Amino acid sequence: MRPYYIVLSYQAFKKYFQELKEGDLIGIRLPLKKEEIGLIIDLLNRKVEAFPSFLSQVLSTSKTLQAEILKDFILPHTFAIRDKTTLLSAISELSKLESTFKKFVTKDDRANCGLGVRLWNSLEEIFNIAGSPVLPYPFVLQPFFENVRDIRVVVLGEYYIEAYERVNPYNFRKNLFMGGKANSYELNKKEIEFCKKVMERGKFPYAHLDLIYIGDKGPYISEISLKGGIKGAKINHKEYEEIIKKIHQEFYKKWEEKYSPVEYLTP
Known part of the structure; x- marks a missing residue:
């Protein structure tokens, strides 16, 4: 019987992907593209775990998933827009509030640093351009708050x-x-x-x-x-990285106490 794996590189993840099973741990953030998220479903089905968790990794990359999964905590009247149908539904709801809100904000699903945030003068303006290269699906839609x-x-x-x-x-x-x-x-x-x-x-x-x-x-x-x-x-950056490393090492140690023997997979 092979030891339990703790995967510490993307190269090792790709190499050993088919062998991973319950008791194995993905110890890195996976740089998965949108179309590769299904790999996580497969890993979860095999009871493979991750640190940071798969859920946190997916949420970190998707603002629309945050709007859906973290709905209890987000700004009111925020909608995850995935297609024309969900856009029409959101517009129907937001139209009732147009006497209160005159402008609206959209956020591109995977943009960072504010680069995917846009301000719109009306819902009709958004409807007319949604799905185009300027405002591709999916995106987050919410009123503009003063x-x-x-x-x-x-x-x-x-x-x-x-x-x-x-x-x-x-x-x-x-x-x-x-x-x-x-x-x-x-x-x-x-x-x-x-x-x-x-x-x-x-x-x-x-x-x-x-x-x-x-x-x-x-x-x-x-x-x-x-x-x-x-x-x-x-x-500072050095202090930050040292704490992150410490958090990971402590988790790996707990994992070793739960599963033994353990082999660390690096490039």
Whole structure:
């Protein structure tokens, strides 16, 4: 009987994919393309596990999945749009609110740094261009909210938590990549508990979360990812990577205690 595998490289994952079975662990983030997500379904069926979890990995790459799976935590009136049918359904709901909301926002499914975020003047404008190269399916659709506060939270397991508010008076996109500024922010107990609930729902061992306040209402989750920029954070890149490495090593050790013997698969 072979030892249990802990896969630590994409090359090893591809090489041993057909052999993986219950007790084996994928110990890396898989750089899977959209059309390869079905491989995860196969692995789950074989009871192969991953760290970070498969759910957190998939959520990190898809804003539409976040809108669906994390619906209890996201901004109100947010819709995952996958085709013309779901768009028409969302427009029907949002049209009832057009007296309240005059503009709307879409987010490309896999874009980062605010590059896939667009502001629209009407739902009809979105309908007319949806499905084109300018606004391909799938995407997230939500009303444009005024007076938004955007807080980036970095949670590294039980070892580190930090937050900073992203401010940009010249652009509705708060991202630092888009010229925003970072101001240190002290999280309260309610916000920390909220972040932990979101991470628990998505099975995130560590995460970058964007919290949103609409006036005095919130927090809501705007986005979550296993990894993101730390340009506005106090922690430096070396410290960040050391903590991530520690979290992984501790998980591998627990895995070895559960399954033995273990072989680490590297390139």
